[in-house]
Amino acid sequence: MSQALQPATETTDPRILRSRRMLMDSLATLLKTREFEDISVHEITDEAKLNRATFYLHYPDKSALLLAMTEVRFRELIERRGISFTDCDRALDAIVLGVCDYLIEVTGCPVKGALIPLEGSIIPVVEGMFREGLSRHGAAGGVDSELLATTVAWAIFGGARRWFQTPNRVAAEEMAGKIAAMVKPVFLNGNQ
Amino acid sequence: MSQALQPATETTDPRILRSRRMLMDSLATLLKTREFEDISVHEITDEAKLNRATFYLHYPDKSALLLAMTEVRFRELIERRGISFTDCDRALDAIVLGVCDYLIEVTGCPVKGALIPLEGSIIPVVEGMFREGLSRHGAAGGVDSELLATTVAWAIFGGARRWFQTPNRVAAEEMAGKIAAMVKPVFLNGNQ
DNA sequence: ATGCGAAATAGACAAATGTCGATTCTAGAA
DNA sequence: TTCTAGAATCGACATTTGTCTATTTCGCAT
Numbered sequence: 220m221s222q223a224l225q226p227a228t229e230t231t232d233p234r235i236l237r238s239r240r241m242l243m244d245s246l247a248t249l250l251k252t253r254e255f256e257d258i259s260v261h262e263i264t265d266e267a268k269l270n271r272a273t274f275y276l277h278y279p280d281k282s283a284l285l286l287a288m289t290e291v292r293f294r295e296l297i298e299r300r301g302i303s304f305t306d307c308d309r310a311l312d313a314i315v316l317g318v319c320d321y322l323i324e325v326t327g328c329p330v331k332g333a334l335i336p337l338e339g340s341i342i343p344v345v346e347g348m349f350r351e352g353l354s355r356h357g358a359a360g361g362v363d364s365e366l367l368a369t370t371v372a373w374a375i376f377g378g379a380r381r382w383f384q385t386p387n388r389v390a391a392e393e394m395a396g397k398i399a400a401m402v403k404p405v406f407l408n409g410n411q
Numbered sequence: 412m413s414q415a416l417q418p419a420t421e422t423t424d425p426r427i428l429r430s431r432r433m434l435m436d437s438l439a440t441l442l443k444t445r446e447f448e449d450i451s452v453h454e455i456t457d458e459a460k461l462n463r464a465t466f467y468l469h470y471p472d473k474s475a476l477l478l479a480m481t482e483v484r485f486r487e488l489i490e491r492r493g494i495s496f497t498d499c500d501r502a503l504d505a506i507v508l509g510v511c512d513y514l515i516e517v518t519g520c521p522v523k524g525a526l527i528p529l530e531g532s533i534i535p536v537v538e539g540m541f542r543e544g545l546s547r548h549g550a551a552g553g554v555d556s557e558l559l560a561t562t563v564a565w566a567i568f569g570g571a572r573r574w575f576q577t578p579n580r581v582a583a584e585e586m587a588g589k590i591a592a593m594v595k596p597v598f599l600n601g602n603q
Numbered sequence: 604a605t606g607c608g609a610a611a612t613a614g615a616c617a618a619a620t621g622t623c624g625a626t627t628c629t630a631g632a633a
Numbered sequence: 634t635t636c637t638a639g640a641a642t643c644g645a646c647a648t649t650t651g652t653c654t655a656t657t658t659c660g661c662a663t
Contacts (some may be wrong), residue, residue: 232630234630
């Protein structure tokens, strides 16, 4: 019934942690060979050396695993770079670049035609970062800062996604700069 | 293999047209009772009085049908309102309102928790409209107008989607105004 | 009206999905 | 160390999915 609430469950049980880590690692490995749609739950648990039933103990379906995996890995990538909001412009640039880089990181080198449903996992994370940034600085006058965060997050993901799907794309840094510049006025204008 | 190219096939054969229309209508009907994930291809063809194999003659899977259906219906809704680009501001407002209204139209009254993967069908249509508008007017100086169209389309959809998922939401017109105002500066800024 | 090509149907198939009950194993507390 | 809750395994199940090979039906041009 798509009640994907398990992954949010806080737990310290090493067995649970291990199983979930194994499943995520397994999916990450398989994603470098096949496309998401062509990977079965059986293959994932096989690679992870787990029973297939164990999979369903943690995730309602493979999309939920992808979502959980992406969230963890994208967060890691972002935190590895330690984005701070002391300089908002810099933070924006870093976040956009992070999205671009992650798209490459997660789906190996070959340009796949498939449009993996990553928006469900990346966008909320980006959104959260903007919410945090907005609550600290420029908490926008008349504008709903929640809506602002959502809108900008989608805009960035959409732009990055287009770039990623482009056959012979320019460098991630270049594209990130363009997207950031394009999106910036939304923040500025919001304050008056 | 997700080679969903059939729907793009131009045809005049009444049998093909009829089958596709039946399938779309059937899905639209079922969507008012169940969530997308809980509807099987068998149920769709059953409701449409067609053989299950016929389904696969037209669409590779049910997501492709949803995509095709959404594209057709969303385009209809937009064209029913006859958006023109004589006044860009007005066009932007109308497009945003169209997205908000369509989200309601497609998924009945009850607020479903499910996030139907509509972005794949609505966003490209919105994107196309902006591309058209940009090619006529303000074809942006230094900015890539393709990227601009994509980015804005995602921003709008993301905003509308957030609004749609909000428990007790404000009127579509009000939200559409807020989103349009938020997004507008992206266009203006692009020209210098 | 007749025949051709293509669309629709029918039935079958292997594989994948999501769920279940029963059993075994294990982390952490007593 | 022993005990226990619950995590993992196992085998099985009904459904669903996507694909096939006939076979039948139908639109349309001749």
